[in-house]
Amino acid sequence: MRYSIxxxxxxxxxxxxxxxxxxxxxxxxxxPGYSAAKPMQxxxxxxxxxLERGEYPRPKVDYIPRPCQHCAEAPCITAALDGAVYxxxxxxxxxxxxxxxxxxxxxxxxxxxxxxWNATLD
Amino acid sequence: xSEKVFTNCTNAGPVSVYVKDGKITRIRPLVAEQGDFQPxxxxxxxxxxxxxxxxxxxPYVHADRRRIHSEERIKYPMRRIDFDVNGExxxxxxxxxxxxxxxxxxxxxxxAGEIRRVKETYGGSAISGMTSSHHNWGIVxxxxxxxxxxxxxxxxxxxxxxxDSWEGWHWGATHTYGFYWRLGMxxxxxxxxxxxxxxxxxxxWSNDPDSxxxxxxxxxxxxxxxWLKEKGVKMVFIDPFYNYTAAVMDGKxxxxxxxxxxxxxxxxxxxxxxxxxxxxxxxxDRTQGFDEFKSYVLGDKDGTPKTPEWAEAESGxxxxxxxxxxxxxxxxxxxxxxxxxxxxxGACRQAYGTEWARMMVLLxxxxxxxxxxxxxxxxxxxxxxxxxxxxxxxxxxxxxVSTANIARMxxxxxxxxxxxxxxxPEAILDPPxxxxxxxFCGQSLEQQFKHFTYPMAGxxxxxxxxxxxxxxxxxxxxTTKWVRMYQSPKLExxxxxxxxxxxxxxxxxxxxxxxxxxxxxxxxxxGACGGYTCHAxxxxxxxxxxxQQKCIEPLWESKSDYEIFTLLAKRLGMEEKFTxxxxxxDWVKAFxxxxxxxxxxxxxxxxxxxxxxxxxxxxxxxxxxxxxxxEGRACDTPDPNNPKRKTEKAAELGTYSGKIEFVSExxxxxxxxxxxxxxxxxxxxxxxxxxxxxxxxxxxxxLSPHPRFTFHCHYDKHTDWLDDIPGHRIxxxxxxxxxxxxxxxxxxxxxxxxxxxxxxxxxxxRVLCIAVVTERIRPGIIHSYASSAKYDPLIPGRADxxxxxxxxxxxxxxxxxxQNAPGxxxxxxxxxxxxxxx
Numbered sequence: 033m034r035y036s037i038x039x040x041x042x043x044x045x046x047x048x049x050x051x052x053x054x055x056x057x058x059x060x061x062x063x064p065g066y067s068a069a070k071p072m073q074x075x076x077x078x079x080x081x082x083l084e085r086g087e088y089p090r091p092k093v094d095y096i097p098r099p100c101q102h103c104a105e106a107p108c109i110t111a112a113l114d115g116a117v118y119x120x121x122x123x124x125x126x127x128x129x130x131x132x133x134x135x136x137x138x139x140x141x142x143x144x145x146x147x148x149w150n151a152t153l154d
Numbered sequence: 155x156s157e158k159v160f161t162n163c164t165n166a167g168p169v170s171v172y173v174k175d176g177k178i179t180r181i182r183p184l185v186a187e188q189g190d191f192q193p194x195x196x197x198x199x200x201x202x203x204x205x206x207x208x209x210x211x212x213p214y215v216h217a218d219r220r221r222i223h224s225e226e227r228i229k230y231p232m233r234r235i236d237f238d239v240n241g242e243x244x245x246x247x248x249x250x251x252x253x254x255x256x257x258x259x260x261x262x263x264x265x266a267g268e269i270r271r272v273k274e275t276y277g278g279s280a281i282s283g284m285t286s287s288h289h290n291w292g293i294v295x296x297x298x299x300x301x302x303x304x305x306x307x308x309x310x311x312x313x314x315x316x317x318d319s320w321e322g323w324h325w326g327a328t329h330t331y332g333f334y335w336r337l338g339m340x341x342x343x344x345x346x347x348x349x350x351x352x353x354x355x356x357x358x359w360s361n362d363p364d365s366x367x368x369x370x371x372x373x374x375x376x377x378x379x380x381w382l383k384e385k386g387v388k389m390v391f392i393d394p395f396y397n398y399t400a401a402v403m404d405g406k407x408x409x410x411x412x413x414x415x416x417x418x419x420x421x422x423x424x425x426x427x428x429x430x431x432x433x434x435x436x437x438x439d440r441t442q443g444f445d446e447f448k449s450y451v452l453g454d455k456d457g458t459p460k461t462p463e464w465a466e467a468e469s470g471x472x473x474x475x476x477x478x479x480x481x482x483x484x485x486x487x488x489x490x491x492x493x494x495x496x497x498x499x500g501a502c503r504q505a506y507g508t509e510w511a512r513m514m515v516l517l518x519x520x521x522x523x524x525x526x527x528x529x530x531x532x533x534x535x536x537x538x539x540x541x542x543x544x545x546x547x548x549x550x551x552x553x554x555v556s557t558a559n560i561a562r563m564x565x566x567x568x569x570x571x572x573x574x575x576x577x578x579p580e581a582i583l584d585p586p587x588x589x590x591x592x593x594f595c596g597q598s599l600e601q602q603f604k605h606f607t608y609p610m611a612g613x614x615x616x617x618x619x620x621x622x623x624x625x626x627x628x629x630x631x632x633t634t635k636w637v638r639m640y641q642s643p644k645l646e647x648x649x650x651x652x653x654x655x656x657x658x659x660x661x662x663x664x665x666x667x668x669x670x671x672x673x674x675x676x677x678x679x680x681g682a683c684g685g686y687t688c689h690a691x692x693x694x695x696x697x698x699x700x701x702q703q704k705c706i707e708p709l710w711e712s713k714s715d716y717e718i719f720t721l722l723a724k725r726l727g728m729e730e731k732f733t734x735x736x737x738x739x740d741w742v743k744a745f746x747x748x749x750x751x752x753x754x755x756x757x758x759x760x761x762x763x764x765x766x767x768x769x770x771x772x773x774x775x776x777x778x779x780x781x782x783x784x785e786g787r788a789c790d791t792p793d794p795n796n797p798k799r800k801t802e803k804a805a806e807l808g809t810y811s812g813k814i815e816f817v818s819e820x821x822x823x824x825x826x827x828x829x830x831x832x833x834x835x836x837x838x839x840x841x842x843x844x845x846x847x848x849x850x851x852x853x854x855x856x857l858s859p860h861p862r863f864t865f866h867c868h869y870d871k872h873t874d875w876l877d878d879i880p881g882h883r884i885x886x887x888x889x890x891x892x893x894x895x896x897x898x899x900x901x902x903x904x905x906x907x908x909x910x911x912x913x914x915x916x917x918x919x920r921v922l923c924i925a926v927v928t929e930r931i932r933p934g935i936i937h938s939y940a941s942s943a944k945y946d947p948l949i950p951g952r953a954d955x956x957x958x959x960x961x962x963x964x965x966x967x968x969x970x971x972x973q974n975a976p977g978x979x980x981x982x983x984x985x986x987x988x989x990x991x992x
Contacts, residue, residue, distance in 0.1 A: 045402035048879050052216035091929040093401035
């Protein structure tokens, strides 16, 4: 089994509700075993890229929401020491906030740039 | 302390509020029991459409926690440092001088003392006050409740609101098809079903529903448009900006020059007339005055046939595009979507916006308005909705603590003097002022013809101004005049009562901190305006009434508005008169008891559970809007304020003739010689447009629509997370700038690059923004949303200072829609733009 969130980018209207709801869920809130509190500013675990192409009068606008991909072969798992990043049986990739302490390489390993370094908690 | 969960409601959806240690930790779309939802199903052809069991909030509500705990909150009562109530008042320093923290006692004593002094010296009419709309949600605490009740007790001079979002429909369309009881916007009952079953094309004319969201109903209708898109319904967008709905629907885009939409509409009528492709039977039976209109369109008198080629010269839209649109519109069952509520839209908020709104009605009248797939529908209301169960809404007289007859005593205000919001600064600075129209003219067409002059004989000029809940710097027109007004010594005393610091807060002498609706008791139905926008909750997939529970104690030293007015009333010896002997929770219970909700749920359960969903019953009967009119039947929609409904004239519209009027009988009766709002609509070039003299100096048109990521000025700067949404604000050098969108050709000509700080300017003001160079805007037009909450003048206290907060409304004109239609015209605005070098 492998859990995933499927996002139909054709339906995405760029409302940014996911972007804000993700911040509301995690900013300042600890979920022990899952995640340390996200800082109130400057961290975006759910990012949206707005792409504009084409020329007047026929422009096109697309959005690429970019959360953690829970990669099948996740580079962050390889980069982590002591099993600080692991895959659950259901496919979800978890970064253990305690074990990950001091391991900045985990951040740099992410090809999607969606892992953030919490400077306060190291 | 353990986590507690409360229910509450916002101006864009119901929420569950999670609280730990007196702080809100997160806010989610209201978590309702799945068994409480009984979703409706619309059958269309082979397919059935059913909404999911959830509530889709507007995006900014997801960040409400930041807004509630914001550093922009007014934390304590404050006094302007150089304001001495017994000595020098220094009104000239309003907007400039800093404030000192004072006690509640000092603040209340000062405000109550000034109220008493002004009232005794000049009379109640020397007191005026003004509110904004919907910084909070909930009927008990809403502005029309405690604020109005308190002010009525003072016998104040009310400020009449202009219908700011739908001017042309209010002052124009009402004279074409009635619906004055809806302020010019058409009924929307069951039009989602009609669209899914019948529509082949939708023309969204000056409408971006994905951004304006039916006003209060969040993202609920986004799904409906997805259904329509999947079904293959073609969507056409007429808008100088390739708006967000156009982007996600991937529709056909037609971008006219601002101010020429009426010309475009005339040309469409021209094609239909000359090619004989309109509903002649409908025009014969359901309309009047067509021949005179036809004669104008064909140019019989003025020698100018309103051909697509003629319209191309005006609008910049190719004649072949206009012709193709007209033919397709006639050939296909086409819905006209002239703004988020059917009516609205930037095209009606400009010079002669009445003419465009009237043309919207008339075009659809030529194609059988009300027939299947031939509605006027904003795409944001009209889901199946059981309206048999009444719950009071804020605009219902029975939904306000000021006017509801559940009160033992309803204070009436004997003062006849009125002010007009758009000319309030002129009224203070340079009286007299006069205008036609009694604000929201929802009682009769004749209200629009009522003439007012301020000051009114036997009344005093205003000396005390009580500002409450919001600011107009970023939402009204030519707004630097508000700064000049505040600095006038004629205003002897100014008090500002608000939850957050707004652009007018620091213009006051005394500032009073109110709390949000998360810090007090209230009740409210999602999306329900009531009154003139009755049954607006059909913009939601489910009707839900929320017991808005007090989630946390008022933050810092803030108090509920109700408590503040109670304390003031006590000092004025009228506490009992104000409260009617009730607490806020008593009012909540009294409104509940007065409603139909007790038939569905007990007070105890509602109060504890926090919400009730009103599902539609098995026996639900669809009554699509205006189908009755098209078919010549008595009105069968549940539109309670339609005065002809259930009378012998029930098959008629609300016009004098009861028909769609190509020649307006009401205008003919009252303003027969008005050349700016003639009895039959005409295209009149804008007084501030591409044919104006100042176009040479200011060759760019400013388009400032309602915003996508804030509600008026109520979220924006009070909600810091929004600063990270590039469509809302863009951070540069540590400052969150307001975007101004510019076409690459216009940018290149001026040496402007994407991300440059630019100055938008004309003779009225200078406003700094960040340039967004984009192919999504027609060349010659600058797009920058209205509603910046941040007025941030480089030189505080100077009305002529450039603003770096993005209040582009400072640039917009004071001039009204036309001589007898006193609406605002923000989209008739010429500017130039240059790179700002500081």
